[in-house]
Amino acid sequence: MSPELATALQVAILVAALAVVHVPLGDYMARVFTDTRHLRVERLVYRLGGVGPDADQRWPVYARSVLGFSLVSILLLYALMRLQDRLPLSLGLPAVGADGAWNTAVSFVTNTNWQWYSGEATMGHLVQMSGLAVQNFVSAAVGIAVAVALVRGFVRHRTDRLGNFWVDLVRGTVRILLPLAFLAAVLLVLGGAVQNFTGAQGVTTLDGATQTIVGGPIASQEAIKNLGTNGGGFFNANSSHPFENPSALTNLLEIFLLLAIPFSLPRTFGRMVGNRRQGLAIVAVMASIWATAVGVITWAETRGFGTVPQAAGAAMEGKEVRFGEGASALFAASTTGTSTGSVNSFHDSYTALGGGVTLLNMMLGEVAPGGVGAGLYGMLVLAVLTVFLAGLMVGRTPQYLGKKVGRPEITLVALYILTMPTLLLVGAAITAGTPALVEASVQDPGAHGLSEILYAYASATNNNGSAFAGFGAGTPYQNTALGLGMLFGRFVPIILVLALAGSLARQQPAAVGAGTLPTHGPVFAGLLGFVVLVVAGLTFFPVLALAPIAEALL
Amino acid sequence: MTAFLRTSLAGLRVLLVLTVLTGLAYPTAVYAIGRTMPDRADGAMIEVDGHVVGSRLIGQPFDGEEWFLPRPSAAGDGYDPLASGASNLGPENLDLLATVEQRRAEVAGRESVDPELVPPDALTASGSGLDPHISPEYAALQVPRVAQARGLDEDIVRSHVAEATTDRELGVLGEPRVNVLELNATLAVLD
Numbered sequence: 001m002s003p004e005l006a007t008a009l010q011v012a013i014l015v016a017a018l019a020v021v022h023v024p025l026g027d028y029m030a031r032v033f034t035d036t037r038h039l040r041v042e043r044l045v046y047r048l049g050g051v052g053p054d055a056d057q058r059w060p061v062y063a064r065s066v067l068g069f070s071l072v073s074i075l076l077l078y079a080l081m082r083l084q085d086r087l088p089l090s091l092g093l094p095a096v097g098a099d100g101a102w103n104t105a106v107s108f109v110t111n112t113n114w115q116w117y118s119g120e121a122t123m124g125h126l127v128q129m130s131g132l133a134v135q136n137f138v139s140a141a142v143g144i145a146v147a148v149a150l151v152r153g154f155v156r157h158r159t160d161r162l163g164n165f166w167v168d169l170v171r172g173t174v175r176i177l178l179p180l181a182f183l184a185a186v187l188l189v190l191g192g193a194v195q196n197f198t199g200a201q202g203v204t205t206l207d208g209a210t211q212t213i214v215g216g217p218i219a220s221q222e223a224i225k226n227l228g229t230n231g232g233g234f235f236n237a238n239s240s241h242p243f244e245n246p247s248a249l250t251n252l253l254e255i256f257l258l259l260a261i262p263f264s265l266p267r268t269f270g271r272m273v274g275n276r277r278q279g280l281a282i283v284a285v286m287a288s289i290w291a292t293a294v295g296v297i298t299w300a301e302t303r304g305f306g307t308v309p310q311a312a313g314a315a316m317e318g319k320e321v322r323f324g325e326g327a328s329a330l331f332a333a334s335t336t337g338t339s340t341g342s343v344n345s346f347h348d349s350y351t352a353l354g355g356g357v358t359l360l361n362m363m364l365g366e367v368a369p370g371g372v373g374a375g376l377y378g379m380l381v382l383a384v385l386t387v388f389l390a391g392l393m394v395g396r397t398p399q400y401l402g403k404k405v406g407r408p409e410i411t412l413v414a415l416y417i418l419t420m421p422t423l424l425l426v427g428a429a430i431t432a433g434t435p436a437l438v439e440a441s442v443q444d445p446g447a448h449g450l451s452e453i454l455y456a457y458a459s460a461t462n463n464n465g466s467a468f469a470g471f472g473a474g475t476p477y478q479n480t481a482l483g484l485g486m487l488f489g490r491f492v493p494i495i496l497v498l499a500l501a502g503s504l505a506r507q508q509p510a511a512v513g514a515g516t517l518p519t520h521g522p523v524f525a526g527l528l529g530f531v532v533l534v535v536a537g538l539t540f541f542p543v544l545a546l547a548p549i550a551e552a553l554l
Numbered sequence: 555m556t557a558f559l560r561t562s563l564a565g566l567r568v569l570l571v572l573t574v575l576t577g578l579a580y581p582t583a584v585y586a587i588g589r590t591m592p593d594r595a596d597g598a599m600i601e602v603d604g605h606v607v608g609s610r611l612i613g614q615p616f617d618g619e620e621w622f623l624p625r626p627s628a629a630g631d632g633y634d635p636l637a638s639g640a641s642n643l644g645p646e647n648l649d650l651l652a653t654v655e656q657r658r659a660e661v662a663g664r665e666s667v668d669p670e671l672v673p674p675d676a677l678t679a680s681g682s683g684l685d686p687h688i689s690p691e692y693a694a695l696q697v698p699r700v701a702q703a704r705g706l707d708e709d710i711v712r713s714h715v716a717e718a719t720t721d722r723e724l725g726v727l728g729e730p731r732v733n734v735l736e737l738n739a740t741l742a743v744l745d
Contacts, residue, residue: 001725009726045575049568064558069565076569120636130577137576138569166568173572178580185584192611194597195581195588200636205614206607206738207621213609213635215597219588220581237629237638240681242611243597248728306645312654314674318640321625321675321687322720324729328681345681346640355645448644470642551646 007302007326010252011294014330017256018263025260026267026279032175033148033168034272045170053170056161059502062149063495065165066142070109070491073135077105080131081123090124091199103479108135110490111143111371113225113232113341113465114482116474120214120235125197129217132232133224137181140228140261141172143373146494147265150377151272153501154401158508162501176261177228184223184257191253192246193219218243226257229371231341231465239331239344240320251327251344258340262369263287265376273401277520282379284522285529289368290337293361298329300354305552309351318346329354336361339371341465348444348452348468355468356548359451362458363544364536365420371463377497379528381416383519384409384500386531390517390524400519402509412500419492420461421539427485428457428543431478441478443470447551454547456482461489602739613686614735619703621741622688622696622715624734625675626657629683640681654678665695687731690719704741714740 038046038053046053057065080087081096081104096104100116107114113136117123123132145168152162189195198215205211218234222244225232235241245251263283270279301315302325309315319328328345335342336358347358361368367378388405391398398405405413431437431453441456442449455468460482467473473482518524588595598610608614613624615633630637643650657677662669673691693715701708718737721730 001722003729006722006726010728013724013726041575045568045571048571049564051564051568064561065565068558068562069569072562072566072569076566118637118639120638129581130573133581134569134573134577138572166564170568170572173576178576182580182583185580186587189584189588189591189595192594192598195584195595196597197585198596203606203608206602206735206742207614207616207618209615211608211612211614211633211635213597213612217581217585219595220584223584224576235638235682237640237682237684240640241638242609242682242684242686246598246611247723249723252727308643308645308647308650308654311651312674312677313672314678315645316674316680317643317645317650317678318681319678320680320682320685321689321731322685322728327728343681346642348642348644349640349650351645443642444644444647446646448646451644468642468644469640470644551644554646 003326007298010326011330014252014255018259021260022264022267022283026264027271029176029264029268030271032171033268039174042170042174046166049166051166053164053167055164057164058160059162059498062162062165063498066146066494066498067491069169070142073109073138074105077108077131077135078102080127081105084124084127087124087126089126089197093122093124096122099476099479100474103483106483106486107465108132108230108232109139110463110486111139111228111230111339111374112460112463112486112490113230114460114467114473114486115232115465116479118236119233125216128221128234133221136221136224136228136230136232137173137177138169140177140230140372141169143371144172144176144265145169145373146497147373147376150380150497150501151269153504154273154403156505159505160502162498162505177224181224181227184227184253185220187253188219188222188250191250193222193250194243195219215243222254223257225342226254226340227261229258229262229338229340231335233342239342240346245344248322248327251323251331254342255331255334258334258338258342259369261372262338262375265373269376269380275520278401281520281525281528282376282383284525285532286367286369286375286379288529289364289532290333293333293337293357293368294330296357297333297354298326300351300357301325301329305351305353315351315354318349320345332358333361335466336464337368337370339366339374339462339464341459343466346469347455347466348470352548352552355451356544356552358466359455359458359548360536360540360544362462362464363540364532366462366464367532374463381413381497381500382532382535383528385413385417386524386528387517387519388413389531390527396515396517399510399516402512403504403507404510408503409500412496412503416493416496417535419496420489423461423485423489424457425543427461427481428453430481437477440475441472443472447547447554451547451551454543457485460485463490600735600739602742607739608735610733610736611686612684616734616738619699622693622700622734622737625685625688626677626679627683627685628679633684635684638682638684640683641679665699667695671695686733686735688734690730690732693732693737700741711741
């Protein structure tokens with residue numbers, strides 16, 4: 001079989017699996033968040049946690065619960081890392097420094113999983129499995145909860161109640177993430193991923209050298225890291241490490257995991273609003289952008305544009321032989337399209353075009369299909385904007401799913417859309433404009449160096465977590481600044497989304513008339529896709545022209 | 555403010571309960587299942603003459619005419635599992651370009667072949683720095699040298715290469731590959 005055909009069939013298998021799974025998974029998630037009963041284990045969590053599961057919250061209370069929960073998450077994770085040297089299962093590793101622990105705590109709580117450190121040399125088993133991996137679960141559940149709260153804003157009428165955050169959090173964890181992660185982890189172990197509690201094991205190699213092999217609870221973390229679109233690797237090499245991702249089969253499973261929930265949530269949305277075609281329009285836009293990214297990156301990497309790939313005969317720097325260009329490109333497009341940030345190959349060494357698309361994927365705001373929950377609420381915010389723009393064009397009052405898009409709503413949408421680009425561009429500009437900071441962190445000269453800075457801030461502010469890893473992020477300044485970028489990039493949009501949900505839920509639904517823009521057909525999907533590209537394009541084209549585009553053309 | 559504090563305290567209690575569930579029970583359950591297949595869950599360790607010499611999944615450094623050689627590695631001083639990772643050098647990086655040219659000359663000299671014939675995986679460092687595989691092309695290139703160094707017929711060495719070769723999973727996933735440690739281990743046992 002020709003390599004091109006194999007690459008195409010590999011994508012086809014993935015698409016077929018997602019097409020099959022998104023229906024039952026999306027329907028199941030809709031049931032989870034509309035179910036009126038609690039499971040026994042959930043009741044236990046509510047009782048031990050001292051939270052009442054049956055009181056619906058107004059949006060400020062919902063937001064306060066998200067923020068309070070995230071704050072204690074940061075504090076607990078920070079404490080675990082700072083006290084690592086006194087905790088069991090720590091492999092004799094020292095406590096993590098203050099700026100590094102701050103950055104990592106924020107990173108995992110915001111579902112970013114940006115990593116300035118090498119896991120194998122910094123984090124013991126306890127911090128990995130009971131600190132970092134726990135946030136892989138709950139930060140993902142927070143994202144889903146916020147998305148569900150926004151959907152309830154469309155579904156509910158004349159109420160100020162959006163649901164109960166604790167219930168959404170616990171159900172997302174217990175009924176969705178935990179069972180799926182468990183199944184995936186078992187499959188990963190079957191595929192050869194490591195799961196033990198072994199510390200460093202010294203061996204004498206076949207040729208008489210010494211090698212220290214580190215195991216750990218890897219498969220369990222690998223499963224949720226991808227399923228929850230988190231991305232923080234057990235090892236520095238992330239999913240290119242053979243213990244995390246031993247074969248092309250586990251590789252496809254991991255790509256499937258990172259896309260499964262984001263591509264199923266539009267179905268959940270359609271179910272909850274009582275019209276599946278509404279969800280179909282959203283998923284069509286997500287899938288089109290994702291497929292385009294897969295196509296372009298695969299083309300660029302298999303053709304191997306650029307000086308070094310041409311000299312080497314292929315763009316294999318930073319890629320594993322078992323994956324090759326095709327399975328690497330598929331992973332890269334999916335991990336940057338979902339705000340995951342796990343990598344099976346290193347984007348810094350990608351061709352200018354391939355690496356540029358991974359950067360653009362994040363700059364689109366992580367909506368194709370985006371992180372778990374975050375992708376759906378990001379796309380719904382853009383859908384509200386699309387309805388508004390269409391309304392302006394034809395002179396009708398814009399409405400989406402019967403809810404009018406008035407001044408309060410569009411103000412929140414505008415603030416949402418401005419948040420990430422502002423954080424990204426200001427953060428990148430400060431580093432790029434300060435010679436000492438460039439000197440300290442930027443590895444490659446010229447346009448590629450600017451790409452490294454942009455990638456770091458795009459990754460942090462969009463809560464992706466992947467890197468052009470030549471960028472030396474482990475300095476006190478970058479740890480602090482990128483930490484702030486992750487924090488504001490996550491929680492400012494979440495507060496705005498919850499406020500929008502509150503505003504929508506209060507409304508009495510307007511009657512659908514002949515002048516109402518249908519929001520389920522190809523026309524709307526096309527418009528929405530156009531808005532996604534135009535918003536990101538107008539914002540970022542100038543800076544992209546200076547970095548990856550300049551590099552590709554020079 | 556007191557409302558926020560009260561909410562945060564409730565959050566802490568919920569977090570602790572969820573930590574027991576997802577941070578202790580879940581990895582332990584996966585661990586328990588892994589114990590039913592320790593060969594896989596412990597990283598496919600490989601023994602030669604009763605000694606564990608490494609993991610089939612983790613590449614090793616080799617040096618010498620009698621071995622198949624792995625790809626270049628950016629992990630520490632090469633194949634250091636405590637420092638996994640890539641070079642992260644960009645596609646227009648001139649230092650990387652010089653390194654690639656130098657590797658091409660070295661490999662061509664070592665294998666006594668035309669530099670044009672050296673495959674890409676022999677010239678580039680992998681993502682993990684621990685890549686256990688090389689391409690079938692790079693393995694084929696090394697067969698004559700290894701056969702000569704070991705005083706073996708080339709066809710015998712080629713049959714060992716074939717045994718250490720994995721095709722694409724399901725016929726379409728990833729790329730064909732040769733496991734260097736497995737291959738060298740079967741050759742070492744012949745001695």
